[in-house]
Every structure is written in structure tokens, then in C-alpha cells.
Amino acid sequence: MAWNDPNCKMKHFVSINKTEIEFFSDENITILEQAESNGHSLKNGCRLGACRVCKLKLLSGDIEYTVGNKIGLTKKELDDNYFLPCCAIAKSNIVCEADGDNKTLSDTKEGAVICDITRTPGITVIRFKLSKRSKMDFIPGQYIGIEVPNGKCRYYSVANIPKDDGYVEIHVAKNKNGVFSDVICEKLKVNDVLWIYGPYGDFISDYHDEVRDIVFVATGTGFAPIKSIIESGVFNERNIHLFWGGRRKVDHYFSEIVDNWKNTLGNFHFHMALSRSDEEDHPEAHYGYVQDVFKKEIGQNNQIEVYMCGSPNMISDMSELLKENYQLNEDYIHVDVFYPNS
Template identity: 30%
Template sequence: MTYRLRIEPSGHEMDCDRDETILEAALRHGFHIPYGCRNGTCATCKGRILRGEVDYGKVEEKILSAAEKDAGLALFCQAIPLSDVTIEVREIGATKDIQIKTLPSRVARIVDLAPDVRAVFLKIPTTERLQFLPGQYIDILLKDGGRRGFSLANIPGDDALLELHIKRVPGGVFTGHVFSAMKEKDILRFEGPLGTFFIRQESTRPLLMVATGTGFAPIKAMLESLFAQGSIRPIHFYWGVRHPEDFYYQDLLREWQARHDHFQVTRIVSRPDASWSGATGYVTTQVIHDFPDASTLDAYICGHPDMVFSLSAALQGAGLNPEHIYADAFVFAKAKTS
């Protein structure tokens, strides 16, 4: 049995299998809507059901509340139609010509960036090309059928290595392997590119970019792309970590600051020691202090979900329309980064 799925305001229609989520159906038919984790924890795919009934799937109350369900909202990565359904969501044209591939890769280089962060550089076969938008991620495919998602920290290039920033997660099977046993020339398979976290090129608004921890990875790719394009949009980047030694690529950030007058960086440490003389506390508090009126910005937020959700809400409270907030929540429990 299939149901008819309609997307508004575009008017696109397609069939949706009875065991298929709305997101799966849309992507299968080549229609791209916002999404991130694909398992109901990042809320990027939240949208409105205009007509019809759905099975909402297993979604935590804090991600999709009963009040939101009553208001017609659903997570499209979890919602399965129980009838013909019409949804309201913004479609994304930038990814429509990008092919999601499953490819082998070879570990070309491993670099320690911080005490608990490693950069893993992957080389794909010379006969292949991976087209992607800076900010997207790939899923490493494990032998047991699991998958682990990591953002790409580099910009596309014909012979570029794919750069991943991997944080050691206590008890994480894959990250434990990365830090204890992975070596150069190991072979990994991945699927990608995935996600809709990337710069909206049509906008000219000032950019607020915020990361915690290895949320810097997609932000790094976005910044490299903007600088390569010669963009002069004002950029203020906030990066929050627990300890000063958790920062990395500091020489690169200093170089960018020296070369680009429109680029500013604020580093924030939540658990400082005596050696740290910079900003302390949490990025959400600092950002809202610096931008009590956020209404003119485009915000790109990546990192721990608590920060992503709290800052998104705070920015809306400071006047920023949610249509100008783009986020990627690193949800450890969903095996995206564990």
C-alpha cells in the first residue's frame, strides 16, 4: 500500500510506501527538505502536517512535545503516513544535483589536534569524485551494520583528502578504535554527503557562526569556502570548549583574522584554568550578551545538542526569525559521533 505525499508550498507530489518515513520518501523522489541526524534527535526536519494522519514514531517529548503535535508539527525523519498527507516545509534546491554515494576510502593520515580530538584524512579512489557542500557530513559504515556520522572539515576538490575531526567519546566503540587501533592505509566505507547544514549563498546577511567542541569541523569548511569565494559578509565566529587545551587550529584562525577584516573570533572556555585569560562561561550567554538584537543575522550553529537547542531558542527570543537559523546537533546517543 502507498499513500500520496504532497509538499507545500511547492506543490510537489509523490508516493510514500506504508513503512517509509516522509523524509525517506521525499529524498527517494529527489525532493530535498531540511534534515540532519535522521533518527529523531536533532529536530532539523521538524515541519507541519497540514492534512492527513501520521505515526509520529518514537520521539522524545523534549524533541517534539505533545503541544507541538497538537499544533500539527512532526519530525519528518520519524513520521510515517497513515493516510494521504500534505506537509508544509521549505525545500532546498542546492542539494538536488548532489549524488549520495557509497564509497570505499583509505586512511591517508591521522593527526592529533587536541588531547581528545584526532583528524582523520580519507582518500577516495582516483576514479571517483565526491561532490558536496561545505558543512555536510558522511556516515562511516561499520561491519556490524552500524554507522557513525562525521562532518567534513574541508572544502571540495578533485584530489582533496576528506578531513574528519573525531572526538574520543567514553565507551564509544568506533571512537575507541580510532584512538587505539586505527592506522594509516586502513580501509573504511562511507555514505554521503548527507545533511542540509551548509551556507545559503543567496543571502547577504551578516553571519553568526557558533560551535562547541568538534562542531568546529563543518564551520571550518564553511569559512574556507567563504574566504575562497571572496565573500565580504561580516562573520563573527564563537567557539566554546571546556578546557583551553581543547582548542585546535589556532594558527589557522589567527591567520584568517589577520587576512580578513570582516572576520572575528571569540573563544570561550567553560572550565578555565589559571592560564586562560579570555572569555569564560557558555557560548549561549556570550552570544546573546553580544547580540541582544539578532534580527539581522544568519546563524549557523553546530555542536552539542543542549547548546544548539538553547542558543536557537535564545536567538529567536532576541528577534531572529527561525528561518535564518541553521543547525547541526551532534547527538552522541544516536551513533552519529560515538
């Protein structure tokens, strides 16, 4: 592609290092949208600036964010010159690059066979069998992309330790009027093959303060990556608290697994949060939003390291609470935002 292409007047040239991706971008369209309109598949999630899935590192040039987006990058990511193409426009010719966990989709594509499907009214649990020659190397808390019928990707956290048995487990919440969640929750069957990408993500930290308690806070299927981390045993020497929020008890769809942790892990403490009461009384439950239950149960203990995964509202409330009430710095706060998949 020529830099002086006469048909590209008033556009800016975008190039992603170490890939073959390059294109001209208008100032009235986001870089992500422009990439897709040119046939390039870039990793993305919420498309609103909060989940950080699409982040790229800006090496040269200028970008500008569109109005109304909440940029979810951490201070360190901003200092390291990362930006979010889902809500940024190019203001000059730019050169950027993807870091190690943010490759283009074409780099990591593998077929996987569905070997088990468990459906409940609100959640579908699917297990894929990986090829014995699979090159996917997972760490706890990561996620994968799954190709949907229109060729785009939807992203789901891995809920197990694939290297242990060669399977990948995902938890899919039924989303009303969602095209792909409807396919997964209603139409897929055992022995179907789907294309998967990844793994991606850095939810689990490389740095740990051995003195601090580990606190997991989840809503809904935000339980999935937390399940993977707990089952990995990486925090077995620490006190572990799990706060899992749902509307009703039935939303805690893997209660038997949590019960097993309570019986086998002497350092594990479970806090069930129910935001709505139902016909049954659950003496073991706390009633209220999970962030309120967290504040009540943790009290003034600020010797904690927190992993949050779930709805944007919960993440926003918890992040504010941790910084204002507990004075936690970013080293001890880890976030994975879940957005409803279409």
C-alpha cells in the same frame, strides 16, 4: 511484496518512491526501526527527532509521532509535508520519498583510504584520500556517513574543501564507551580503507542577505563544518564572527588555524568561550557558555545570519535566544546538531 499478504494483517505498507524500499510496518515500532529490521539502510543520526538527518517527504497516508520526542523540523519542512521516520509510526499505508540530499545509503557508497591521522587526548583528525573517479561532489558544510563494524553508519561533518585536493577531513570526538569513536580514535591506522557515503546536508544557505553579518557558533567538533565554510571563501565579503565554546582552551584544537584567519581575513572576529577555568589565565578568552558570550558580544545587533553547530543544549538555548531577543526568522538561522556517536 503483495499488498494483501495474509501474514501482514494489522500492519501498514510503507513505500519509498524512486527506490526499491518497501515493507510492512507495525504500529508499535518506528518506521526507521521497521525499515532496518527488514534489511533496509536509511540515513539517520540522533534517532530522537532533533537532527533531521532521516527526514522523508510524506506523499500519501498518515503517520503519528511517538510520545516524548522533540520534532526538529522547521516550519517550512512541516508545511512541505516532511516527517521524521526515526520517531514516527505508520497509521495507514504510506508513500514517501527522499529529497535530493537524503538518498538511501546504497546509492552513494565509496571506498576511501586513510592517508593521515592526528590524535590529541580528546579529538582525532582523519584525512581520507578519494579516488580520482570519485562521484562525490561536496559543498561547504556537508557531512558524510562512515560504515561502522556492525554495518551501521555514523555521521561526521566534512571539515575541508575536498574538490581542492581530493581529500576528505573529519574531526572525531572521543566518546567514552563509544564503539566506533573508540575504533577511530584508538585503532585505525594509515592505509586502512573505510566505506563512506554521501555527501549529505544543507547546512549552508542558498539565500544570503549581503547586508547581514555572518555569525558562526560552535561547541567542540561543531567547528568542523564551520571550518569548511570559512575556508571556502563564500562569505569573504561579509563581517564574520566565530564563537567557539569549550570547557578549556585545549578544547580549541585548531587554534593555529583560527589565528591564521585573524591575521589574513580583515573581516574575521574570533570569540573564544571557556565554560571552565584552568590553571592558566587566557586574557583573550571569555568565560562562560558560548551562548552567553554571544549575547554579550553581539549586543542588540539583529542584522545577522547565524550558523550553529554543536551540542543539543547549545542549539536549543541559541535558537530560543535568537527568536526571542533578536526576532530572527528561519531564513537567517541554520542548525547542525551534534550528538555523541556510539
